[in-house]
Structure formats: structure tokens, C-alpha cells
Amino acid sequence: MxxxxxxxxxxxxxxxxxxxxxxxxxxxxxxxxxxxxxxxxxxxxxxxAEIHVMLNTKVNPCVDFYQYACGNWHRHNPAQLLNHIMTDRFQLIAAAFDRRLEQILNEPRDDNVLEAKVKNFYHACELVKKDDVRYRVSLQHAYQEFGKLPLLDGEDWKEEEFNWWETVANIQHKYGKQIILAVDIMADIANNTGNKVYIGPPDFSISSNTKIFSVLQELTTVEHMKRFFGVEEAKAKAVAKEMIKFERALVHGGSDSRAGLTLHDLLALKPVEKLREIYNESLDLQRFLELALGVDQVPDSVYVYDEKYFVSIIQVIAETPKHVIANYIIWQMLQEYLVDLEKGNVGKWCIERTKKYFGKYVDYMVYQRYKDPRVEREVLDVWEEVRETFRTELHGNKLDWIANSTREYALEKLDAMRLYINSYESENFTAEYASLQVTRNNYVENVQQILQMESGKKLQRLRGPVMPLEAPEVLSFTPAYNILENSIKIPVALLQPRHFWGPQYPQALKYATLGYLIAHEMVHGFDDDGRNYDKAGNLHGWWDEKSTYQFEERRKCFQAQYHNYRYGGEQLPNDVSQAENIADNAGVKLAYEAYQRWLSAQRAANATDIESRETFAQLHFDNQQLFFIGFAQLWCDDVQSFFRTAVAASDSYVPSIYRVIGALSNFQEFSWVFRCSQDAPMDPEFKCAIY
Incomplete structure (x- = not known):
């Protein structure tokens, strides 16, 4: 129940x-x-009742506030080894959004052509479990488009005819699938009035050295090879191990060199001709770009992301048999088409795929059915309250370590920052999907059609207008700051009522959740990476030398503090980049101050029953305590013990427990509200702070 x-x-x-x-x-x-x-x-x-049942009141809040606020989360939302290795609050929001989407997708088709295409895609995905013969034939055709596969074709595959970077470039050109090397066309970070080509590592399916991840990946890969291609189990296991070992070598070569570095540190604008000279013996980057972008699309210079990765992959590929590389490349391409029938609930899988390939339109569909102007007004009101709170601090003496000239420009950047509801109401979806043909009976062909369409649109960007950076499958449930646009986007899923805040709940919860999330994203415009960009989103150093030095000294405090925490038996990484920790610490403080401003305004207006409305009769907390509990319970989670070390090592965020403990132990008001003694762990003598 x-x-x-x-x-x-x-x-x-x-x-x-x-x-x-x-x-x-x-x-x-x-x-x-x-x-x-x-x-x-x-x-x-x-x-x-929801707040109460998560609490573990046997824990002293001044010793470990995370365990006090979230100590019983795992009893009600346990992580599972195979299905959900981690559970958290945002998963609940995403699940609620998915239920709404599922309702829409299962409605009878009407005259809406665009919705019909989305529903056709969803039903073609579900059909795989009933008509897997057609599906397998489609998979065979998909891989054969780019040559033979050693895994399946054996001696018919000719090693001398295989060129890894040509194959990768051809796949990327047609379908946009990024394998080993990724090419993107995005706004120029130095001048976002135009676009530039970026080249670097892709997103890998594994991102840590934890053995359990490799074991699970191997099990899934073997099952897919057996089910969809009829590969004998022993052969499937051997090939899966080879591919995973190869990918881990690629990941290791890049991730180590990027640890703790910012985007500014990792990007370098390089002439294409120069890159050709450097890597010509084993990787003709000019020819690679001609194949990936089109001969007429190759610019004179491109941004290279993490040059050390290029050196590493050339070495890894030289040491790896060609048949392993060929199997890996084609198998990675096929990942776009594989439906995981072993999940047990293909419907949920197909909902995720529908969000992946129709991300913006899915958000638009749900928004149009459930939008509530009152909720949107609340979001905008909280944004203005939080922004005004930060504006006041920048004007005051609290941040006097920042020179006046730098603070003045910070105020300009803050005033230029915008917040949007990510509803996509201004999108011309009719034009965007006009050429897309989607059937109800062939999932693989549908995915191919979508990928070709998206790849074509990306290739047109280089000489077209600057497009906003989007990741709809991610932005559909989490707020995000866009560093190149100096804007915050609020996802449609967050507007769902009564998850974090509601009209009948105390405003303390709204500021502790929505207020904090907005403040966190706002601070990203002024963290150790965001502060390198001006109010228009261009890479531009506007901090004076003295203020930069002071910022760095304060950043080092966070670096030492969070490195000292242990999770899964290991210390957290000693990261130079502290962007998320800076945003967490400043975000909760600004949200709390914004709540105090709201309270003061209510009392000045002689609002009735403000004290009773801001507390729950069933709970023994005052409104200030309720704020901090609301903030902490935003980060309740459960992580399978096998994966804790990997989560801590690979995520840009620290584990949830330290998002709470770290930020609140640096916030003196928390200790006062919970009446902590001066020697309490949650009230250390030395506290880190930037904003």
C-alpha cells in the first residue's frame, strides 16, 4: 500500500x-x-505521513542529518540488483510522468498526424515481443549495411577490407551514432552567434572500472546475441568479453585525463590540417571529418575535446585485433535498435525509447494535456524571489571579497539570466516531422528513419542558425542551466502536482525543493566553470585577478572537504572541479533566505494563520526545521552496495548523503535551527563558503 x-x-x-x-x-x-x-x-x-515515514528519529539530526531525514527511505524504495540499482526522488517523478505518457500513447488514434506518428512508433516497439521474426530480419539488414560482422560472418569477413575510422565516420554521417569518436556541431563557446564543429570521445555504455557493471553488461550482451542472432553461448561469451575489455580500455584512456578538469580546460581550437599531420599515420582526421560531415562541410578548424584521448585510443586500437574492433563498432551501432525483452515489461522499455526519439514532442504532448497556469506562476514567482535574494547578496557586504567591478558584472549576468518552462510550445513540430515516415509494424526501420532525420538536421547546423542545446530525454525530469545561453530550463515533469510542493503544503517545502533546485542552477552561472562565461554565454574572463585568487582559495576548501568523505569504503575523488558542490551549498542558502523574505512579506501583510499553515499538526517540527527536512528528503536514495564505489567515482555529483551533509554542515543557520552543540558533527568549526 x-x-x-x-x-x-x-x-x-x-x-x-x-x-x-x-x-x-x-x-x-x-x-x-x-x-x-x-x-x-x-x-x-x-x-x-510521507515526510514522517522517511524519518529515522533514532538518529541525532546534529550527528547525521541525512540518516535522520532519509533513514527509512530504503525500506519503502529499495534498490534492486538487476532492475533498479539505485532509487531516488527523481525516479518517482519520472515514473509519474511515464504513467501520464502511457495513457496518451494508448489512447485511440485521432486526426492529429504528429501524435499518430508517435503512437505508431510506440506500438511498433511493443510489437517486437509478438513478432520477433520480422524484428530479427530487420536487425540483419541493419548491420549488413556497413559490411560484414566477424561475429556472424566468420571467414567471409575480410580483415584487409576493414578500416575502423571509415566505418565509424560512415555510421555517424548517416545515423548520427557516435562510436569511438564523436563529432558534434554546436554553438561556438567563444562566440555563440555561430556554430563550430567539436570532436572528442562519445558517451560510453560503461563509465567505471567496477567489475559488477562489466558482469551485468556481459550478461545482457550474451543474451541479445543468443536471442536475436542465434549465436552459440560459448562464442557469445567470448566475443562479449573481448568487446567489454576493448571499451574499458577506451574509457580508461579518456576518463583519467579529464578528472577534475573544466570544459574550458579540455577544449582547444585546432586547425584541421594540423590535426591531419599529427595523427595521419593511424587516423586521417581530415578524411574522417569529410566522411562524417560531408566533403563540403569540413571547416578550417575544429574544437578538440581532450587531446589525450586521441593519443590513448590510437594506442588501444593498435594493440587490439581488428576483428574485435569490427565486432565492437557494429554491435554499438545495433544498440539503437535492440529491444530488451528480458526486462519483463516491454511497455516501459518502449516508453523510454519513445521519450528518447521524440523527447521534445513527448514533453509537449503531456504539457498540453496537464498544464496548469497557476503552477507555472508559482515557478516564476519563486525564481524571481531567489534571483532577488542573490541580487541583494551581490549588492551587500557579505561578498566583499569580490571586487566591486566583478560584482557589478555578476549583477549584469544575473539580470540577463532567463528561466523557461521547457514546454516547447514555440516549436514547429509539423515542419520538423513532416518528412518522417513511421509504421506500426517495423521498429528497426522506424528508428533508422528518425536517426537519419536527426543526423541530417545536425549536418545542416554548421551553416545554419545557432540552435539551443537540447537533451530532451534528460531535460524531461531535471532542471538544467545552459552555460551557452545563460538560461535555466524547468522540465514539464517537475510541474506535476504534489510531488515536492503543492497548494496545501507549507511554503517551506516549496522553497526547500523548487527554490533550492532553481537556486542551484542559477549558481552554475557563477561556479568554477560558469564564471568563465559572460552574460551572453560566450567564453570570456570577466573576473579580476584578486577576486579570482579569493575564489580559488574558497574552492580549495570544498575540494578538501568533499575529498575527506568516504562512500562505499573509498574516499571521494579529489576533484579540482567543484561546480556541483558550490551550487549545492549556495543553492540551499539562497533558497532559505528567499523563504525568509517570503515569510517577512507575509507577516508585514498581516497574513492570517501563517504559523499554522507553515507547519503540520501531525509533525513536531517548526517551519524552519521543515525547510531543512524538505531539502534533505529531496535527496533520499538507496544504492546497491555493489555499485556505491562506482557511483562515487564516476558521477559529477557527490553521493546524495554528502549533498545533504556537506551543504548543511557549512550552513550555520541549520545548526541554530536544530540547536546543535558546537562540537556536533553537523556544526564543524570551519565551514566552506563562496556565495
Whole structure:
């Protein structure tokens, strides 16, 4: 039984023991109208129950506030070894969004041509479990487009005819799939009025050295080879091990050299002719770009991301048999088409794929059905309150270590920053999807059509207008700051009611969640990477030398503090980049100060019952304490113990426990609110702070 259901039943039991009103009629009324006083009480009761059930009050909040606030999360949302190695609050939001999307996708098709295409895609994906013969034939055709596959074709595959970078470039040109080397066309970081070509490592399917990840990847790969291509198990295991070993070598060569470095550190603008001279013996980068972009599309210079990666992969490839590289490249290409029938619920898998390939339009569809202008107004109001709080701090003496000239430009950048609801209402989807043909019976061909369309659009960017950077499958559930646009985008999924805040909840929870998330993203414009970009999103050093030195000294404090934490038995990485920790620490402080501003305004206006509305009768916390509990419970999670070391080593964010402990132990007001002693672990003598 879910917590909200339990809370409602408890409330009903209390009500009907004292009130003889007919239960059936009352339930119907409450279900139909959530604005009745009775329904509002239920909503508050449910939220209070949700907060309470996650607490572990046996833990002293001044010793470990994360365990105090989230100590029972794992009992209600346990991580699982095979399906969900990690559970957190944002997964719950994504799941709620998926349920809404599933409803739409299963509605009968109507006259909306675009929705019909999306529904056709979803149903073609689901059909795979019923018609896997057609699916297997389509997979065979897909891999044969780029030559033979040693795994399947054996002696028919000719090593002397195989060129790894030509194959990779041809796949990327047609389908946009990035393998070993990735080519992107995006806004120029130095001048975002135009586009530039970027080349560097792709996103790999594995990103850590943890053995358990390799074991799980091997099991999945072997199963797919057996099921879809009829490969004998022993051969499938041998090939899977070879491919995983090769990918781990590629990942290792890049990730080590990038540890702790910023985007500014890793990017270098290089003439293409010079790159050809450097790597010509084993990688003709000019020819690679001609194949990937088109002969007429190759510019004079490109941004190279992490030059050490290029040196590393050339060595790795020289040491790897060609048949292993060929198997890896074609198998990576096929990942776009593989449907994981072993997941048990193909419908959920197909929803994820629908979001991946129709990300913006999916958000638009859900938004159009469920949008609430009142909720959007709340988001914008909180944004203005948080921004005004930061503006006040920049004007005041608190940040007097920053020179006046630098603070003045920081204010200009803050004023230029914009916040948007990521609803995509201004998109011309009719034109965008006009040429796309989607059938209800061939999933592989549908994916190919979409990938070709997206690749074609990307190739047109170089001489076209600057397009906003998008990652719809990610942006659909998490807020994000765009460094090149100096803007914050709020996802549609976050607007779903009553997950973090609601009209009947104390405003303390709204500022502790929504306020903090907005403040966190806002601070990214002024963290150790964002501060290198001006108000227009161009790479430009606007910090004076003295302020830069002071910033660096404060950043080092965070670096030492978080490196000292241990997770999964290991110390956290000693990262130079502290962007996320800076944003966490400043974000919770600014959200708290914004809440205090709101409270002061309410009291000045003689608002009635402000104290009772800002607390729960069922909980013994005041409104200030409730703020910090709301913030901490935003980060409740459970991670399988096998994966904790890998999560800590590979994620740009520190583990959730330290997002809470780190930020709050640096915040003196927290210690005062919970009356911590001066020797309490959550109130250390030395505290790190930048903003």
C-alpha cells in the first residue's frame, strides 16, 4: 500500500468515527474536487505521513542529518540488483510522468498526424515481443549495411577490407551514432552567434572500472546475441568479453585525463590540417571529418575535446585485433535498435525509447494535456524571489571579497539570466516531422528513419542558425542551466502536482525543493566553470585577478572537504572541479533566505494563520526545521552496495548523503535551527563558503 493511500485511509477513519456522513458520497466528492476543505486536509495529512515515514528519529539530526531525514527511505524504495540499482526522488517523478505518457500513447488514434506518428512508433516497439521474426530480419539488414560482422560472418569477413575510422565516420554521417569518436556541431563557446564543429570521445555504455557493471553488461550482451542472432553461448561469451575489455580500455584512456578538469580546460581550437599531420599515420582526421560531415562541410578548424584521448585510443586500437574492433563498432551501432525483452515489461522499455526519439514532442504532448497556469506562476514567482535574494547578496557586504567591478558584472549576468518552462510550445513540430515516415509494424526501420532525420538536421547546423542545446530525454525530469545561453530550463515533469510542493503544503517545502533546485542552477552561472562565461554565454574572463585568487582559495576548501568523505569504503575523488558542490551549498542558502523574505512579506501583510499553515499538526517540527527536512528528503536514495564505489567515482555529483551533509554542515543557520552543540558533527568549526 502506498503512503498516500495509507494516509487517506487513516484520515477517513478519523473523520468517520466522528462524522456520520455517508462514506460513499463523501469519497466521490473528494475524488472529484481536490479544492474542498476536506480534500485539502487529506492532502496535508498525506504529505505529513510521507515526510514522517522517511524519518529515522533514532538518529541525532546534529550527528547525521541525512540518516535522520532519509533513514527509512530504503525500506519503502529499495534498490534492486538487476532492475533498479539505485532509487531516488527523481525516479518517482519520472515514473509519474511515464504513467501520464502511457495513457496518451494508448489512447485511440485521432486526426492529429504528429501524435499518430508517435503512437505508431510506440506500438511498433511493443510489437517486437509478438513478432520477433520480422524484428530479427530487420536487425540483419541493419548491420549488413556497413559490411560484414566477424561475429556472424566468420571467414567471409575480410580483415584487409576493414578500416575502423571509415566505418565509424560512415555510421555517424548517416545515423548520427557516435562510436569511438564523436563529432558534434554546436554553438561556438567563444562566440555563440555561430556554430563550430567539436570532436572528442562519445558517451560510453560503461563509465567505471567496477567489475559488477562489466558482469551485468556481459550478461545482457550474451543474451541479445543468443536471442536475436542465434549465436552459440560459448562464442557469445567470448566475443562479449573481448568487446567489454576493448571499451574499458577506451574509457580508461579518456576518463583519467579529464578528472577534475573544466570544459574550458579540455577544449582547444585546432586547425584541421594540423590535426591531419599529427595523427595521419593511424587516423586521417581530415578524411574522417569529410566522411562524417560531408566533403563540403569540413571547416578550417575544429574544437578538440581532450587531446589525450586521441593519443590513448590510437594506442588501444593498435594493440587490439581488428576483428574485435569490427565486432565492437557494429554491435554499438545495433544498440539503437535492440529491444530488451528480458526486462519483463516491454511497455516501459518502449516508453523510454519513445521519450528518447521524440523527447521534445513527448514533453509537449503531456504539457498540453496537464498544464496548469497557476503552477507555472508559482515557478516564476519563486525564481524571481531567489534571483532577488542573490541580487541583494551581490549588492551587500557579505561578498566583499569580490571586487566591486566583478560584482557589478555578476549583477549584469544575473539580470540577463532567463528561466523557461521547457514546454516547447514555440516549436514547429509539423515542419520538423513532416518528412518522417513511421509504421506500426517495423521498429528497426522506424528508428533508422528518425536517426537519419536527426543526423541530417545536425549536418545542416554548421551553416545554419545557432540552435539551443537540447537533451530532451534528460531535460524531461531535471532542471538544467545552459552555460551557452545563460538560461535555466524547468522540465514539464517537475510541474506535476504534489510531488515536492503543492497548494496545501507549507511554503517551506516549496522553497526547500523548487527554490533550492532553481537556486542551484542559477549558481552554475557563477561556479568554477560558469564564471568563465559572460552574460551572453560566450567564453570570456570577466573576473579580476584578486577576486579570482579569493575564489580559488574558497574552492580549495570544498575540494578538501568533499575529498575527506568516504562512500562505499573509498574516499571521494579529489576533484579540482567543484561546480556541483558550490551550487549545492549556495543553492540551499539562497533558497532559505528567499523563504525568509517570503515569510517577512507575509507577516508585514498581516497574513492570517501563517504559523499554522507553515507547519503540520501531525509533525513536531517548526517551519524552519521543515525547510531543512524538505531539502534533505529531496535527496533520499538507496544504492546497491555493489555499485556505491562506482557511483562515487564516476558521477559529477557527490553521493546524495554528502549533498545533504556537506551543504548543511557549512550552513550555520541549520545548526541554530536544530540547536546543535558546537562540537556536533553537523556544526564543524570551519565551514566552506563562496556565495
Amino acid at each position: 502506498c503512503l498516500i493511500t495509507f494516509a487517506i485511509l487513516l484520515f477517513l477513519q478519523q473523520q468517520f468515527s466522528a462524522d456520520a456522513a455517508p462514506m460513499e458520497n463523501t469519497i466521490v466528492a473528494a475524488k472529484d474536487d481536490l479544492n474542498t476543505e476536506w480534500a485539502k486536509q487529506i492532502s496535508r495529512q498525506a504529505k505529513a
